[in-house]
Amino acid sequence: MRGGSQRKLTIALFSVYLVLLTAVVLFKLPWRFDFSDSVRTINLIPLLGSFDDTGMLDWREIILNALVFVPLGIYSSMLINTGNIVQRALPALCLSTVFELLQCAFALGRSDITDVVSNTIGALAGVAVYKLASSLYREKTALVVNAVALAFTVFAAVWFAYQFYVNNFVMSSLHMGSMHP
Numbered sequence: 001m002r003g004g005s006q007r008k009l010t011i012a013l014f015s016v017y018l019v020l021l022t023a024v025v026l027f028k029l030p031w032r033f034d035f036s037d038s039v040r041t042i043n044l045i046p047l048l049g050s051f052d053d054t055g056m057l058d059w060r061e062i063i064l065n066a067l068v069f070v071p072l073g074i075y076s077s078m079l080i081n082t083g084n085i086v087q088r089a090l091p092a093l094c095l096s097t098v099f100e101l102l103q104c105a106f107a108l109g110r111s112d113i114t115d116v117v118s119n120t121i122g123a124l125a126g127v128a129v130y131k132l133a134s135s136l137y138r139e140k141t142a143l144v145v146n147a148v149a150l151a152f153t154v155f156a157a158v159w160f161a162y163q164f165y166v167n168n169f170v171m172s173s174l175h176m177g178s179m180h181p
Helices: 003-027 059-079 085-105 113-179
Strands: 040-043 109-112
Touching: 003 059, 003 085, 003 113, 040 085, 059 085, 059 113, 085 109, 085 113, 109 113
Parallel strands: 040 109
Antiparallel strands: none
16 A cells, blocks of 8 residues: 555544544443433542542553553654654643543533543553554554554444443343333
């Protein structure tokens, strides 16, 4: 595949990633399609909202937030041809901040500075992954990264659709069935 075709594929995969990322971050999909527990809070103290009921730091959420932004760092590196690590991670910082502000504005969840920090760290890890891939694959980096991204995108889309179906149709019908004797 030529460079122009690789760039088009990168943009297409990046677009699918952004749609799925937005669905997960803002709308908590595929797990629920219910906005009845609308919350509007802002936490500006790092890690303050990251403790569980026992007072232990919940690293799972922090790590998952970072992992979900790793692809953004990779895509930023692929699409921003010039610039240093900060310029390649800046889109993640901006997007994460916008997500948190939208969550607060529309009462879609709790806005937390820890999410912005962990998301940006995830994107920085993605930039590092891309840099490593570039040193290993040189001129074939886009081809290799797009092939891996395509496999992950197909898997994520199928998993997302399955989870959405189960959580919003199967489980709701089971729940409705248990409500009627």
